[in-house]
Amino acid sequence: MPPRLPTQAAAPSPPRLPGLRPHAAALPTLRLPSPHPPPRLPGLPESREEWSSRRTLLRWGLLSILLLSLTLVFSVLLFYIFHSCGPRPCESPVCLELVATYLTTGNTSAQPCTDFFSFVCGNLTSVWANESRDILQVLKEKNQNQLRKILETSILWPPDSAEEKTVRFYKACMDTEAIDASGxxxxxxxxxxxxxxxxxxxxxxxxxxxxxxxxxxxxxxxxxxxxxxxxxxxxxxxxxxxxxxxxxxxxxxxxxxxxxxxxxxxxxxxxxxxxxxxxxxxxxxxxxxxxxxxxxxxxxxxxxxxxxxxxxxxxxxxxxxxxxxxxxxxxxxxxxxxxxxxxxxxxxxxxxxxxxxxxxxxxxxxxxxxxxxxxxxxxxxxxxxxxxxxxxxxDSHFQNAQRNLSQKLQELAGQSLITFSIPRWKKCIEETGTFFEPTLGAMFVQETFSHGSRDAATQLFSEIKNALSRHLKRLRWMGEGSRRETQAKLSQLKVEMGAPEEILKPDAAKQNYQHISFGPSFLQTFLSCSRALRERTLRGFLGPSSSHSWKVSPWEVHAYYSMSDNVAVFPAGLLQPPFFSPDYPSAVNFGAAGSVMAHELMHIFNQYLVPGGCPACDIPTLHGELLCLQQYYESFSLPAGSTFNSSHTLLENAADIGALVIAMQAYRKWQQKHKGETILPRLGLSPYQLFYRSYAQVMCGTPNLKDAQDLHSPPILRVHGPLSNTPTFARYFSCSRGTPMNPDKRCQLW
CATH class of the missing domain: 1.10.1380.10 (Neutral endopeptidase , domain2)
Structure with a gap:
């Protein structure tokens, strides 16, 4: 409605001429056409047409204001929805610590499409240029420090309990004054x-x-x-x-x-x-x-x-x-x-x-x-x-003699001398782990691998396993019989996460230590523990075998797949930051721990990849892809002094490439089913870029030139080989065709 105007006094009526009656018909008035309406005199009321026009204009103005307001509100709402449903930065302490690790080890001046290994591991490898260390070694040392903290914490364990004997042995080992006094x-x-x-x-x-x-x-x-x-x-x-x-x-x-x-x-x-x-x-x-x-x-x-x-x-x-x-x-x-x-x-x-x-x-x-x-x-x-x-x-005199021998042998082998000795606490942790592994493993798991972590890791493995099961039908070279056989293995596969089930049961290890006696000297205690361990090992072989016997300790950082038992083992020591945490963005967990899980599962195919191992397969296609893979790895340049045998590492290279494919498929499937993905702040990486960044982080290190039995390629090849063979990596990092990480030719074994 138009605003009401102020009330004005009525205008006086015009004078009436004599002889005329009121309300008599007036003479017709002559009206001339005018191109413009006559101007309205001030103080006169608006006509009905003017009122209608003004009312219409006011209505359109209010409607425009309302539409503009709604547009602004809707835009703000869309912005909020986009940011609440899209990737949000993870600001938790464990994520911020991971960001610091990535920034420390990486070299942002390196070009991802040219040298992704340097982009991820550049600073780390420059620090360790003369040492055979890798990111797994860093995690191993972190776990050792955690074990030390567990064993040195002042906790009053029940007398004669498994935990009390474990801690007691460690402290006896650390008491060098008493050992030297015994002579x-x-x-x-x-x-x-x-x-x-x-x-x-x-x-x-x-x-x-x-x-x-x-x-x-x-x-x-x-x-x-x-x-x-x-x-x-x-x-x-x-x-x-x-x-x-x-x-x-x-x-x-x-x-x-x-x-x-x-x-x-x-x-x-x-x-x-x-x-x-x-x-x-x-x-x-x-x-x-x-x-x-x-x-x-x-x-x-x-x-x-x-x-x-x-x-x-x-x-x-x-x-x-x-x-x-x-x-x-x-x-x-x-x-x-x-x-x-x-x-x-x-x-x-x-x-x-x-x-x-x-x-x-x-x-x-x-x-x-x-x-x-x-x-x-x-x-x-x-x-x-x-x-x-x-x-x-x-005592220390005997240990010094052994240390001198080790240094002399290093000189004769032309190796650089290790100027520092292994700390006593590390030696004692090693001995404690040898004699009291079940109890020390349980203590480590309780401290570092919660039920939530175990459930999250088990779910992650399930996603990886399901992705591999779906991918089987896409393998061009695999025969139907081999495909069914592999599918059956996957369906019957057992996974052991964190630690063996039996060591986590209450009082499970107490019976194993009942024959251990602590003598007046550490040597007598050491010998008693040695005998108890041999007896325990013998009983384990002669007793009923109901489960797989672990080849690694729960605090170690190496996973494996047992083909004879069809069991995949992932110790708690590996499922730790910076590779895994329930609080990490899923891209990190799938890229790091997920790729490790997939790598172990890919060893199910080893029997088919060796000569004569898959007679029902498409042999020409299989051999062609294996030859492609071997030549593909031989085409990479290596740092000075590094060598490798592509045929010697063929099965591990195949597992690396397949693991990356399966882990990415599992991550994509997970994203379709879940919302609320997060990313790491300050890195400027999308979730898919973060996935590949986390994969490469696992491989950071320098090659171990002394280990002739190592079946893996040097770390730089474990990064560049699989990633450059993956088209999606080039797409997510916008690598131009023909760059080292986006080559013209790729192998399609998987």
Missing amino acids: VEPLTQVIEELGGWPISGNWTLPDFNHTLKLLMSRYGSFPFFKAYLRLQPSSPHMPVIQIDQPEFQIPFQPDQKNYPEILRAYLSYLQQLGTLLGGDQKAVSEHASISISITSNLLLAAKHLDQRKREGNLFQETTIAQLQEMAPSIDWLSCLRAIFSSMTLSPSEPIMVHDLEYIRGMSQVIGQAPKDRYRDYLQSHMILQLVSTLIPAL
Whole structure:
């Protein structure tokens, strides 16, 4: 409605002429047309048409204002909805810590499309240029510090409980003052229990096989051969005694040019041990020289594992009686009965010998010892070998002797000297983990891997497994029979997350430690724990086997897939920041931990990728893609001094590329089902970019040039190989065609 105008006084009526009646019809008025309406005089009311026009204009004005207001409100609402439903920055402490890690390790001046490895790992590798370290090593050290915190926290555990014994052992190991105060006396008592030796102390001339039995059964020392149990690889998977070479302290390189210098270093080391035990210097030198000679002759009779593999001579099945005929210097039945006291053994007991030629040669070395001093020299050799194995429990003088030997060997190998020694607390954590692994593992999981973390990791694995199951139908080279077989394996696959179930049960480990006694010296405690561990291991083999036996400790950082048990294992030590956290953006978890999970599952395909492993497959297509993959990795340039064998690493390269494909498919599927994804602030990365950034973070490191057994490619290839072979990476990082990370040709194995 138009506003009402103020009321005005009525205008006076015009005068009426005489003779006219009121209301008489007036004469017609002549109206001339006018192009404009006559101007309205001030004070006169508006006409009806003017009122209507003004009312219309006012209505349109109000409507325009209303529409503009609604538009502004709607825009604000859309902005709010967009920002609340789209990726939001994760500002939690664990996310901010991850951002700091990414900014520290990465090199933002590197171009992602040219060198993504430097973009992600550039600063980290420059710091570690001369060390064989990687991001997993950083996580391992973080876990060790967590174990130290657990063991050194002042908690009053129930007396004689598994936790109390675990902490008590660690503290006894750390008490170096008490260990040094005990001196050599505890070790002298052990030597006397073995019959003494001719260098110092009492010497009762014991029987060689009697001493050997005591060494192996009571002290776990195997100077001439190693005996242990292992399950048969084929059904019914019964435990079988294995006979193998011992773990030689001298490097297995008799043909090395500086080998005489290595022998002299060991001779000096053994002389130090004998002198510390109170031996006469002349007698010590004589017996140490004979011990080195015995070890050298044993090495000449042995074959390296690689040579045995090439010859196809890894093991041979025989019986105890047959072994007695082939190697008569050892009383095999008596020794094996002492080692495996819980087993009923007879001469017809089947056993597996891993290097029969070595066992024959070892028997000859023992039989050819100097006749006049036969027992003397063999006894000294066995005592010196035992002392070397017990050094972790001996005083600082023995440990210094071993440290000096390690430094001398590094010099002879041309390696840079490690100027620092391993901290005592790390050594003690290692020993505590060896003897009390179930309890220490449970304590670590309770402290670092909550139920929420375990549930989140299990859900992540489920997404990865489902993505792989869906992807099977897309493999062009796989035959239907192999596809069904793989699908069945996936459906029956078991996953163990964090730690073995049995160690998390209340009082599960208490029975395992009931025979451990804490003696007046740390050496006595150490030996008691060693015996308890051997007995526990033996019972584990002979008892009912209802679950997979873990190959790693819960605090370690390596996952694996067991093909024989069809079990995937992911320890709690790996599922930690910076690789996994329930609070991380899902892109981080899928890219880092998810790709690790997918990598282990890809090993299900190993049997099909080896020559002759998949006769029902499309062989030309499969071989073509494997050849493409091998040549693809060979085309990359490596840092100076780095080498690798593409055929040697082929299966791991295939697993890396497949893992990236599966992890990305799982992440995309997850995004379709879930809303509220977050990102990391300050990085400027979208969720998909963050996925690939997190994948590469797992691979950061420098190549370990010393480990010839490593089947993985150097870290830079583990980043550039899979990512450059993935078209979506180039799309999300806007890499131009022909750049290193967006090549013209890719392989399509997966």
